[in-house]
Amino acid sequence: MEAEKFHELSLAALYACFYKIRKAAPELTLPGFLALLFIARETAARDWRRIPTVKKIAEEFGLTASGATRILEVLTERGRVHGVKTSKGLGLITSGEFLFEGRAAPYFLTTKGVALIKQVLADLAPGNSEPFEPYDEGALLLLAVAKVSKRAEAQD
Numbered sequence: 784m785e786a787e788k789f790h791e792l793s794l795a796a797l798y799a800c801f802y803k804i805r806k807a808a809p810e811l812t813l814p815g816f817l818a819l820l821f822i823a824r825e826t827a828a829r830d831w832r833r834i835p836t837v838k839k840i841a842e843e844f845g846l847t848a849s850g851a852t853r854i855l856e857v858l859t860e861r862g863r864v865h866g867v868k869t870s871k872g873l874g875l876i877t878s879g880e881f882l883f884e885g886r887a888a889p890y891f892l893t894t895k896g897v898a899l900i901k902q903v904l905a906d907l908a909p910g911n912s913e914p915f916e917p918y919d920e921g922a923l924l925l926l927a928v929a930k931v932s933k934r935a936e937a938q939d
Contacts, residue, residue, distance in 0.1 A: 800903045807899055808873045814854050815873075817844065822858075822876055822890050823900045826917035834879075834918060837886035848886050855890060875899060879920050891919050 804816060811819070821843055825833045841851035855876065856862060862872025875896035878888040892900060901915050 796907055800906050803902060803906065804899060808875065810857065811873060812854075812857070814844065815857050818851075818854050819858060819875055819892075819896065819900075823892055823896070823917060826891055826919070827915060829916075829918055829922075831918070834889040834891075836889055840890070852886070858896075860893075877920065879924075892917055 801816065804819075805811060808815075818840055821840060822835050825835045825839075837848050837851050837855065840846070840855065841848050844851065846854075855878075857872055858876040859872045859878065860874040874893055876890050877893050878890050897915065897917065900917075904911065904915055
């Protein structure tokens with residue numbers, strides 16, 4: 784395939800993915816889109832050390848913790864519209880606040896977020912049969928329980 788055609792098709796696929804996400808979540812800004820992709824990428828790695836927190840997201844995008852929090856609030860079910868916290872967000876991510884407090888809380892895709900990322904991946908790589916199975920809250924809880932059990936066994 785000639786280079787121009789390849790680039791045209793690649794950019795068209797990327798545009799289609801961004802368009803699909805914008806259609807599903809019209810309030811989503813570019814920073815929110817990037818944060819969503821970052822959370823998807825990091826949780827897909829299935830490495831508990833890479834689970835995104837406010838601090839990691841702020842560092843990744845060169846933001847303050849407050850700036851990262853505002854972006855994340857829009858992506859959660861809690862929401863934030865025009866700088867004001869609301870009761871309706873996009874519902875694409877959730878935080879593991881039951882495990883950690885405040886800015887140490889890990890962030891995960893919700894079922895809605897996973898479905899959207901799966902659609903994007905299908906558009907970007909049609910015919911790819913690799914499943915997208917990112918870590919979720921349940922997986923992190925199981926890891927935390929296993930870690931505590933291991934420590935208890937080591938102390939005995």
